[in-house]
Amino acid sequence: MALLEVRDLSVVFQRKGEAPFHAVDGVSFDVEPGQTVGLVGESGCGKSVTSLAIMGLLPKRGAKVTGSVTYDGTDLLKLSDKQMRDKRGSELGMVFQDPLSSLNPVVPIGLQVTEVLERHRGLARKEAMIEAKDLLDKVGIPDPNRRLKEYPHQLSGGMRQRALIAIALACRPKLLIADEPTTALDVTIQAQILSLMKELVQDLGTALVMITHDLGVVAGLCDEVNVLYGGKVVEKAMRHRLFAEPRHPYTHGLLASIPRLDAPRGEKLTPIKGSVADNIPWTSACAFAPRCPNALDVCRSVTPAEEDQLGRLLRCHNPVVPGTPAAEEVPV
Amino acid sequence: MLRYTIRRLVQLVGVVLVLSMLLFAWLRLLPGGPVSALLGERATPESREALTKQLGLDQPIFVQYFKFLGRAATGDFGVSTGVQPGDSALEIFLQRFPATIELSFFAILIAIAVGVPLGYLAAKRRGGWFDNLSVIGSLIGVAVPVFFLAYLLKDVASSALGLPSQGRQDAIDATRVTGFFTLDGLITGEIDATLNALEHLILPAIALATIPFAVIFRITRAAVLDVLDEDFVRTAESKGLTAPVIRRRHVLRNAMLPVVTTIGLQTGALLSGAVLTEKVFSFAGVGQALAIGFERRDYPVLLLLIIMATIVYVVVNLLVDLSYALIDPRIRTR
Numbered sequence: 001m002a003l004l005e006v007r008d009l010s011v012v013f014q015r016k017g018e019a020p021f022h023a024v025d026g027v028s029f030d031v032e033p034g035q036t037v038g039l040v041g042e043s044g045c046g047k048s049v050t051s052l053a054i055m056g057l058l059p060k061r062g063a064k065v066t067g068s069v070t071y072d073g074t075d076l077l078k079l080s081d082k083q084m085r086d087k088r089g090s091e092l093g094m095v096f097q098d099p100l101s102s103l104n105p106v107v108p109i110g111l112q113v114t115e116v117l118e119r120h121r122g123l124a125r126k127e128a129m130i131e132a133k134d135l136l137d138k139v140g141i142p143d144p145n146r147r148l149k150e151y152p153h154q155l156s157g158g159m160r161q162r163a164l165i166a167i168a169l170a171c172r173p174k175l176l177i178a179d180e181p182t183t184a185l186d187v188t189i190q191a192q193i194l195s196l197m198k199e200l201v202q203d204l205g206t207a208l209v210m211i212t213h214d215l216g217v218v219a220g221l222c223d224e225v226n227v228l229y230g231g232k233v234v235e236k237a238m239r240h241r242l243f244a245e246p247r248h249p250y251t252h253g254l255l256a257s258i259p260r261l262d263a264p265r266g267e268k269l270t271p272i273k274g275s276v277a278d279n280i281p282w283t284s285a286c287a288f289a290p291r292c293p294n295a296l297d298v299c300r301s302v303t304p305a306e307e308d309q310l311g312r313l314l315r316c317h318n319p320v321v322p323g324t325p326a327a328e329e330v331p332v
Numbered sequence: 333m334l335r336y337t338i339r340r341l342v343q344l345v346g347v348v349l350v351l352s353m354l355l356f357a358w359l360r361l362l363p364g365g366p367v368s369a370l371l372g373e374r375a376t377p378e379s380r381e382a383l384t385k386q387l388g389l390d391q392p393i394f395v396q397y398f399k400f401l402g403r404a405a406t407g408d409f410g411v412s413t414g415v416q417p418g419d420s421a422l423e424i425f426l427q428r429f430p431a432t433i434e435l436s437f438f439a440i441l442i443a444i445a446v447g448v449p450l451g452y453l454a455a456k457r458r459g460g461w462f463d464n465l466s467v468i469g470s471l472i473g474v475a476v477p478v479f480f481l482a483y484l485l486k487d488v489a490s491s492a493l494g495l496p497s498q499g500r501q502d503a504i505d506a507t508r509v510t511g512f513f514t515l516d517g518l519i520t521g522e523i524d525a526t527l528n529a530l531e532h533l534i535l536p537a538i539a540l541a542t543i544p545f546a547v548i549f550r551i552t553r554a555a556v557l558d559v560l561d562e563d564f565v566r567t568a569e570s571k572g573l574t575a576p577v578i579r580r581r582h583v584l585r586n587a588m589l590p591v592v593t594t595i596g597l598q599t600g601a602l603l604s605g606a607v608l609t610e611k612v613f614s615f616a617g618v619g620q621a622l623a624i625g626f627e628r629r630d631y632p633v634l635l636l637l638i639i640m641a642t643i644v645y646v647v648v649n650l651l652v653d654l655s656y657a658l659i660d661p662r663i664r665t666r
Contacts, residue, residue: 057566057570088571088572089571096566096567101563102564104581105564105661106586106660111581115571116571116572119573153661168570
């Protein structure tokens with residue numbers, strides 16, 4: 001049995017006097033122990049909301065979560081607030097996007113690490129401090145004794161993210177969710193943080209859900225990849241297969257839009273046309289149709305069903321033929 | 333930090349000098365004056381002239397001012413002509429200042445003790461009935477005139493609750509040490525005197541607390557709403573911390589900065605509120621003395637009390653500025 005089984009997860013935001021908004025629309029995926037699974041898509045595709053729903057961090061009012069999130073045999077969505085608090089931080093860890101705003105500016109780093117140890121492992125402050133020092137050491141923060149007493153604004157961006165990783169892994173969770181952990185960092189620091197996460201996840205045997213818009217991160221880290229669009233998984237495959245042979249026009253577009261270092265100078269970039277704002281609802285259409293180079297009439301009248309193609313899940317009426325080069329060039 | 337504090341205190345000397353000059357002139361611009369206040373309308377011109385001369389008011393204003401400065405340097409702030417005629421202004425100040433400090437202290441204590449928790453709860457339940465109700469309640473708190481509420485408390489609540497509504501203490505045998513009646517009882521061991529003084533403080537302190545309470549409530553609510561949306565609160569939740577830890581360490585500690593600023597600014601409002609409150613409750617403090625002093629044009633007493641009030645205001649706000657550094661490490665290490 002998988003460590004995490006997300007089945008038909010939907011999140012609907014409902015505000016008074018406004019039409020309900022389907023942020024996540026029937027998402028299903030599994031995470032095996034020790035496996036790294038990617039959730040990929042543009043801003044607004046529902047990937048962050050999915051992670052917050054798994055962690056039980058969505059606001060109680062205004063967000064309706066349905067489906068099931070089975071972790072280690074228990075449905076997290078059915079747990080009480082208190083039971084969920086016991087799981088968060090101990091069995092489920094999370095790393096967020098912006099390391100500066102994700103750390104409390106008026107609390108020393110040390111306390112921000114020890115409080116999770118005190119809460120879940122019942123350690124006294126002194127023991128927890130010793131452990132916190134080891135943790136900072138392990139995530140590669142130099143001079144940990146000094147850093148423990150410092151405040152977030154005294155650390156560099158990369159060090160802050162290392163501290164957040166130390167916090168998330170302090171109680172050795174079985175599942176770690178990382179929501180764009182490198183987006184706010186310099187490119188050189190990004191690589192360091194990614195290799196650190198890869199190393200730690202392997203050492204601890206932690207399963208990782210990596211949420212990102214960056215296919216480079218996926219290529220370096222993930223075993224399996226879920227591509228999300230408009231709150232639904234449009235393509236799911238093992239990483240090498242997805243990269244070698246993207247079938248969904250959206251996945252194809254994402255891969256084609258990566259600038260290549262070996263391309264001749266002056267070659268135009270090939271972005272996906274339009275923006276997420278062009279989304280249409282999935283009811284009786286494909287949400288991607290307005291931006292899709294392969295769109296047929298049927299795409300605008302029938303919701304594509306999810307089809308299993310030899311281990312690859314695909315939601316498309318007119319998938320890309322294997323071997324098609326990037327879509328026509330668009331001047332940027 | 334020390335240099336900053338010293339610089340602010342030096343500034344304060346300048347503020348006091350300029351203020352004393354302006355006040356000196358302003359008070360003498362008020363129609364009437366101590367002479368007509370003391371002698372009444374039907375005084376003979378001769379007696380008026382004699383008294384004017386006796387009080388030194390016949391001299392040019394700048395001569396009066398420099399004479400005042402010279403005497404003030406030796407601790408002589410003149411003699412009261414209206415509040416307690418014959419007593420020195422300093423004596424009146426020392427008598428009454430502790431009363432107002434006590435009253436204001438308890439008022440701000442009530443305002444904080446009620447305003448901060450309510451503001452937190454309202455923010456936590458944003459849009460709920462508790463939030464709506466307390467926002468309306470705080471609006472009423474700001475809108476109801478202090479004197480109206482004071483009379484309501486004095487005439488209705490005092491008899492209903494059996495609380496005293498006059499003066500600072502019953503005529504009981506109590507030793508005076510500092511002039512702070514609640515403290516004196518603790519120092520001399522006369523606990524009943526302290527309790528009696530506290531009873532006398534309850535109603536006027538509540539009356540005086542309403543406006544600061546409403547302001548502190550609203551600022552706390554707004555500040556907590558801001559902090560609740562911060563990423564680090566979500567991080568704290570993702571760690572599975574208990575609700576009290578998140579509230580104390582992560583939400584309130586960050587929300588306190590604007591609240592502390594407000595508390596400093598409210599000390600000014602407390603002083604003007606004290607004028608009305610002390611009058612209604614016959615509470616022998618600075619506010620009452622100011623009210624009587626203005627009626628009777630008691631120049632020396634008014635001058636000293638207003639300057640002292642200014643000093644308190646500036647010092648409280650200096651303390652507020654210094655407390656920022658305690659709350660926020662980003663200010664401390666700059």
